[in-house]
Amino acid sequence: MINSLFSQFTPDTLIFLPLQILASFIAILWLIILYPTNFFSGHITYIWNQIRLEALKLIFQNVKNKSAPWISSLSAIFFLILSINLLGLFPYTFSITSHVSFTYSIAIPLWLSVNILGFYLAFNSRLSHLVPQGTPPFLIPFMVWIETLSLFAQPLALGLRLAANLTAGHLLLFLFSSAAWVLSNNLILSSITIVILILIFILEIGVACIQAYVFTSLINFYLDQNI
Template sequence: MALNLFDQFMSPTHLGIPLIAIALALPWILVPSPTNRYQNNRLISLQNWFIKTFTHQLLMPLNQGGHKWAMILASLMIFILTLNMLGLLPYTFTPTTQLSLNMGLAVPLWLATVIIGLRNQPTVALGHLLPEGTPVPLIPVLIIIETISLFIRPLALGVRLTANLTAGHLLIQLISTATITLMPMMTTVAALTAILLVLLTLLEIAVAIIQAYVFVLLLSLYLQENV
């Protein structure tokens, strides 16, 4: 019986209970909460430094109105980053490989940025659909193209995160399967594939961090256009 490589992306259940709920709640359990003590421990200090640096870098191009999203964007970054990193552990499930979850995060937040733009500055928000200096015959075509590109944004956010994580997990499973298969027959080749597997795992850690950052960064750019 052939092993289906995509079985690892199916939402597991135990006694009829979907374990994706536990996977989604786990990041908030692992992240330490700040204390009222005068001096925090090293882990909380490192976490506070990371959140401060990331938030400052993310909100630098935004005006004062976009700074209200600091809590949402920082929480989203930590949430997606933790889910991506936990998915690299053995015997774990990665919720961010599910397109439904990523679209559930992308669509409401993207829609919120659009609604904010239409409410606060409707002329500027609608002006993004037509670049300045467009020839009159091209106006209807460009409006249709820009409208389509506007509605594709949340799909691009969700698909980008899903595709990158899915591809990395598939490569790790393929190379690990090849390493186990070659170990009794060709020890040297198995050792080389094991080294490749370690390097690929390091690459996947970088991808998990980068994709979480790119997701939130693009969302902040969409917000920048509407505040």
């Protein structure tokens, strides 16, 4: 009776090694890949550097000269979100980017700093964006309200997009993995479920990369609009 009561606290193991230790090792290994040393060099470091350079070229291909000093900060944000998204796909790990408390803590300060900088550098130009050119006079009050609402909706959509996409993907992985376990007695149905699960997992890897790219690209776009 005692064993069945406390068995839920017993960690799952793989070859007598707790999976939590394996998950921690993967996180440490990821840091070694991000910050290569002389001990960790060779083809893997070369491949990682090529991926990093190509990703930065893709994100900042249309960057303006005035926003160039922000490239290093935006690159750090990109690789931070990318690392968290990918690490969240490993077993016994948790992706904090699936919670709006984390995504909004990044999105709102970045959006606010970009807009404060824009109003500080070009106050009249930023106000003129609230009224598109050629707007009839009787529509100006409505356009000001609409543009203001759309401005304040930017950080909300920015943080919610990242959290919602990752949450939906993790929910699908959980449902199909649970279904594969429940249907393990039926070889045909479990095989089909496992194949679908693998395809969804591959899709989630792409979603993790794309969402980090979209988040950083939108911040870069807002920056280009303001300076």
